[in-house]
Amino acid sequence: MAVLTAALFATPGSExxxxxxxxAVAALWIVLLVVGGxxxxxxxxxxxxxxxxxxxxxxxxxxxxxxxxxxxxxxxGSSTVVLYEANGRRTELPVPTTGLxxxxxxxxxxxxxxxxxxxxxxxxxxxxxxxxxxxxNTRPPxxxxxxxxxx
Numbered sequence: 001m002a003v004l005t006a007a008l009f010a011t012p013g014s015e016x017x018x019x020x021x022x023x024a025v026a027a028l029w030i031v032l033l034v035v036g037g038x039x040x041x042x043x044x045x046x047x048x049x050x051x052x053x054x055x056x057x058x059x060x061x062x063x064x065x066x067x068x069x070x071x072x073x074x075x076x077g078s079s080t081v082v083l084y085e086a087n088g089r090r091t092e093l094p095v096p097t098t099g100l101x102x103x104x105x106x107x108x109x110x111x112x113x114x115x116x117x118x119x120x121x122x123x124x125x126x127x128x129x130x131x132x133x134x135x136x137n138t139r140p141p142x143x144x145x146x147x148x149x150x151x
Contacts, residue, residue: 043094047117052083056094064122068129072111078102081111086129 046053052067054060062085069084073092078099083091096111098104 045093045095045114047114049121052114052117054091054093060091062091064118065126067118067122070111070115070118079107081114 044055046055051061051063054062062083066086067083068086071082071084072079073082076099078097080097081093083093085091093114096104096107098107104110
């Protein structure tokens with residue numbers, strides 16, 4: 001792509017004139033190649049006996065015991081793994097992913113591996129968290145006992 005871009009802008013009589021000329025185009029492609037080389041190596045997950053470590057720009061560590069479920073989310077042909085935490089937060093993992101342009105033949109196997117680690121390492125005292133209340137499955141405040149737990 002860089003060579004094609006340079007050829008397009010360097011063709012004599014071309015009506016395309018890049019801002020900054022050919023050196024600016026070359027500098028842009030060098031920056032894109034460096035950034036493109038660094039980004040994929042920073043994205044991923046590490047499975048440890050105590051938690052799943054999510055490697056993104058911000059990074060997160062989620063203990064296995066805090067995970068309530070996981071599923072494959074598919075949007076417009078691209079699939080990702082989503083974790084559901086006890087506090088109601090949902091976390092979409094950066095990998096594994098699969099889709100029309102980036103096909104991962106081992107996506108299902110990777111999903112099952114993460115699920116097996118969760119089932120094995122979530123601990124013997126793990127219990128599912130109660131469902132978070134939503135407007136359609138909770139009673140109005142007037143019907144609740146003010147001295148008791150929320151229902």
